Amino acid sequence: KTGIFPFMAHHVFHYKSLDKMLEQGISFYNLVTDDVQMKLVRAGDVAEFEFVFSHPEHDPKHFFLEFWLIIWHRFSSWLIDVKIPLTQVCFTHPKPNHSQEAKLLFSCRHSFNRPVVKFCFHTKYLDLPCVRTRKELTRFLRESPADLITIPGSGQSYKAQIRAILIHDESDILYCPSFETLALNLNMSAQTLRRRLKVEGTSYPAIKDEIRRDLAIDYLLMSNRNINYISTALGFSEPRSFTRAFKQWTGVSPSKFSRSKV
Template sequence: MEQRKSSTHYVCILLRHAQSIGLDVQHILEETGISTELAETEDGWIDNVLLARLVKRMWLDTNNETFGLDPNPLRIGTWALACEFMLGADTLGALYRKGERILSFLAPNSAGLKILRENGSIVVLPQVYLGESDPDHFLIEFITVLWHRFASWAIDERIPLQKAFFSYPEPNHSNFYEELFSCDVRFEQSACGFKFHESYLKRRITRTPIELEAWLRDSPADLLYMPGREKSIQAQLKASLLEITKAEVARDAMRYPAFESLCSDLAMSPQVVRRRLADEGTSYQHIKDAIRCETAQVLLANPENSISDIAVRTGFSEPAAFSRAFKKWTGESPAQYRSSRLKKR
């Protein structure tokens, strides 16, 4: 598996800040497993797992999702709540609009989001603190990347950027900006943000609440790194099935169309789609099972939904068949899964 790395520049920034606000830097290094040598190297590389540990450690020690770099604190859990709200959107355009809306309520004046249209492009303008408390502009880099990565993750497709721009002078590590954004990067502009083609606003959201839990748990390991990725057959099929699932579950039943019909929508033969799915390490049945499992998990989280009703709504003819399938998928019976999740609340 490819080892994902980010610049140690970010480690140095966070540790300098930790020291400036009186945190025990040595203890942070011991807790995160980051060596002193890496912590003192501005132009090296660090495993993203270690960088994620450092970011989470700083969140914990400052009790602030902006690490205390912004004089106006952002409460822990704000981003997760915003993500949950945004993921309820059907399209990327709706996701960004929901992001504008919820941050206008949750975040301080120094944090937010603005979305503009400009000659066939969408301009994303993160509203982030820029001031003396953050001399290295860590927050604007971090948040700008976050708004691109989360959107790309939500549609399961890398969004190619046309341009990224920042209001401050070109920093010493400006070469890394090209790694982060893979596009033309400009400094000393009138605002900070990025732009991409407006056609991406119509992309369907393919991710589910269960996947969001895992993404939030693992982030920010991959926020400052993103390999190129094109739209996969798996992602296209999943987007279609998720749209169908929402409609079918709302009608208290789940019925998927024939595989051949979905292949026709993709303008491909069933043989080609099966081969492409195999190349991606999956199958149509696996995709269907994953969606049914995630749908069942969401329904089980509401104690008002009976297991019998959930069985029908996820396409099973009887509760016993649903229970066997669910245990195969998760290792727990539906009742055990519900009980364990309710205890965590």
């Protein structure tokens, strides 16, 4: 149900501390949708943010699940202007093929085949105050997905630098310069950049594909933009090409994904 997250964010913004904001946000979501139920648990000095998804069969490759955890972790960190270090992330599914990519998203211990989906962090962060203004919140939500899918703490890997260049461009249309232009922006030859990306186990086409996937998921979840707009914004020649690519990425069509998610 697109538009719920921004509405929730504004709804909880008058609360002062992170724990109150999260509690109210969770209550709001649990009330307005059955697609995902959430719970914040304090276990000693460990805070456990739990998620139960009603229809995991609609997310066979677990991209929505990962994206939803990213949203809440990034948003929580943004509110208090502190990157909250996670101590553990638990998943109910078996270890996937893209588990190494997931380690970039969540730089902590990963556990699979667990009874509940959750991420854990120290409770001291719950007591920190929100330091953002409502004007900053409006800007944050407007500039999503850049602020939500940028991987924090990913260092100076060339993959991270390329993601930053492509995602943080001002245009609504995904910025995909030629490989030679990209190498020039990074102050090296195309041959050197290609070699360094190979060392990191990736390539420019693979990075662009990952960004298109992440942006597509964000557009479908966080906005009311239609398939035609999304396919154009992501650089596809026609909606059918985008639909085929999205189904390859996630296992479901964009329309089915949009209908079944919060």
